[in-house]
Amino acid sequence: MATTPQFRRIDLAPAYQKVADAIEREIINGRIKPGEPIGTEQQLVEQFGVNRSTVREGIRVLEEGGLIRRDSSRRLQACLPRYNKLATRLSRALILHEVTFRELFETSMTLEVASVEGAVERATEENVAELADNVERSADVVGNPAGLAELDAEFHVLVAKASQNRVLQLAREPAAQLFFPTTEMIVGGVPEGGARLVEAHRRILDAIRRRDKEAGVLWTRRHLQDWRRGFEKIASLDRSVEHTYMEHAYAARQ
Amino acid sequence: MATTPQFRRIDLAPAYQKVADAIEREIINGRIKPGEPIGTEQQLVEQFGVNRSTVREGIRVLEEGGLIRRDSSRRLQACLPRYNKLATRLSRALILHEVTFRELFETSMTLEVASVEGAVERATEENVAELADNVERSADVVGNPAGLAELDAEFHVLVAKASQNRVLQLAREPAAQLFFPTTEMIVGGVPEGGARLVEAHRRILDAIRRRDKEAGVLWTRRHLQDWRRGFEKIASLDRSVEHTYMEHAYAARQ
DNA sequence: CTTATCGGTTTGTCCGACAAAGCTAGATTT
DNA sequence: AAATCTAGCTTTGTCGGACAAACCGATAAG
The missing domain is CATH 1.10.10.10 (Winged helix-like DNA-binding domain superfamily/Winged helix DNA-binding domain)
Known part of the structure; x- marks a missing residue:
């Protein structure tokens, strides 16, 4: 040899x-x-x-x-690769793999809770100011599902940012991109949904301000459970993301 | 107008x-x-x-x-976009953004715990068999850091797979790709490190078999804490991943 | 039945060319 | 003199054609 x-x-x-x-x-x-x-x-x-x-x-x-x-x-x-562009690719991959909302929900629950924990520990004053601004703007559009959905997505991005953990920010992004578009459907379909959403955001912000991890986690869980309850009124958690979106797009076009 | x-x-x-x-x-x-x-x-x-x-x-x-x-x-x-290829791009992005091992560790802790929880709930017999096979092979190479590191990475991929949650599998991948290459350094640098690693895997597998979520989470946490202790002996958690790897590569070439 | 051979395809690479858009610097106007 | 315009040069996006190497399929030879 x-x-x-x-x-x-x-x-x-x-x-x-x-x-x-x-x-x-x-x-x-x-x-x-x-x-x-x-x-x-x-x-x-x-x-x-x-x-x-x-x-x-x-x-x-x-x-x-x-x-x-x-x-x-x-x-x-x-240039520095933008997370967002890469996350979009990943979201697309998830759709093609026909993942279900249950998978999306479970993972988002994990990642959003981790984000808020990090935010409670390490949010800066600037982070809190950004969040406060977001919550304020949300309160203004509480009756407008589309606008509220956008601000909801922004709120969660800001919480992740406040965690000061870029790996976490990145990890949550692909799921979030698929998860949050449904917010509009849900807020529009559930009476008082908008008000509950803003209330939850307010509580989460408050918990971050007071460095109260337990409250932050609690309200994040409630917030996501709310989403889930709302979602189950209009679709099944176990259908693929792709099919659900297709149907919604179809229904909206009618 | x-x-x-x-x-x-x-x-x-x-x-x-x-x-x-x-x-x-x-x-x-x-x-x-x-x-x-x-x-x-x-x-x-x-x-x-x-x-x-x-x-x-x-x-x-x-x-x-x-x-x-x-x-x-x-x-x-x-073709279906392969998570792995996309995850590699994301890992590269993380390096360029100079994330630290602390961020990596914190996020991995979250995601690996979530994976094991899912695995305890939903692992199939086939999942368990794959894990058992992995653990067996790990025991055989307990003295070989490189081989053990590879099997360690595989073990955690298999746990995520056993969770039956593809979103979670995807979300953990970028961090894991950066996280696990260090295993070789650590196992090589800590006496009994290899044996502890295999023992932890064995406990986690056992917990999945018995559907004992508490034990699964406990041993996953211990396993990662072990990694952390080992890592801190050879480098700082707060340095960027890039620099640490560069130095290690340099040291290995000497 | 396996191996060798031989066109026809397809890919990877190269060359040369040109219109459109951007940039540069000199010429013109105010 | 400062601002504006213009003409020329550069660079990108696209095109057409070309050819060697690799690959495919089918046929011929062992």
Whole structure:
């Protein structure tokens, strides 16, 4: 065995992939910082010694991966991947996998409770101010389901932000993106739903202010249970997210 | 104002993006099912009436987004986005955002506990058999940090799978991908670390078997606390994941 | 029945080209 | 002199065509 010559695994990745990988490496290990330019396509052609079409295919890969973007004048520059864009992809994946609202609800319960726990522990004054502003605006649109749903989503993003835990912020995002669009249906379908929602937000904010973890968790649970009760009035928890949305979109179009 | 003609917002998305969007729509709303072929590049050229280079750029976008892949013979086909690939992108994003191990640990604690709770409730016999197999193999390599680290990662994936909650499986993946590579360092650095790890896994499996949620949660917490204690012996929880890995890689190369 | 061979496809890459949009710097106007 | 305009250069997005290598399917040879 020892005398058998060892060959390195032959590299058969297509050129566009290697271009993408090479640029990715430079960004990942910090030699190109977010915001810095990557160079023009022509420059990349010269540096890599491949055709422009090949470079462009590599660029498309990185662009979709969120590692580079084009600035106002369409020049390439490195950027910090936005959670939101990636989260959208994940949400889409969840839909295609036909996950149910029960799975969504269970996971969101876990993550929202964790968020509020973190927020109670570590929210800054600025976080509290943002939340207070949100709650105030919510109270103004309590009769408007669409507006309230949007502010509800924002409220929970702000709570996660207040937890100062970016991993948690990221982890909750895909589920939240699928979860919260239903808020509009529910608030619209349940009398007093809007008022209950704002009340819960107010209590949660208050708990964060007072650093009262127990109250924060309690009201977060109630808030989500409210959602669940409302949801079960209009659809089944065990149907897939996709089907439920399709039907709702269909019903709305009638 | 009323007399001013209203123009529809002119569509200025580049052609490759439109190609990608068009194919994506077909997949999302189920007209092309996972596994079905998309057609050859030439066919797409004819259908969309654009150049092959343009089609190829669109394909790269979808490929990176995980919506299509090339089968063994490099023909295009729709596919279910793999969590793993998307999770890798997210992990990379987390690194670039310089998250700390404290954030990672806190979130993983939440998600792993939720996973084990779900597993205790809903694990099938097949899930249990997979876990048992994993634990057995772990016992065999208890002295081999690299092998044990790999099986540890697998164990936690299997627990999440046993929870029957795909949203949870997905949510834990990005953090896990960053979290578990450290297991090797820790097991290697702490005497009896390997044995403790296997013991914890055995207890968790046992709890799942007996549907004993309290024990499952307890041992999962202990298991992660063990990780944390081990980690703090070799690095600080408050440093960024990136820096810690860089240093470890550097030290390993010496 | 397996293996070898041979076209026809398909992908990956390259070359060259051009219109549209952006940028730059010199020319023009106020 | 400052602001504006304009013409030219650059860069991107798209196109057409080309070719080698890999792959597929079917046929021929062992």
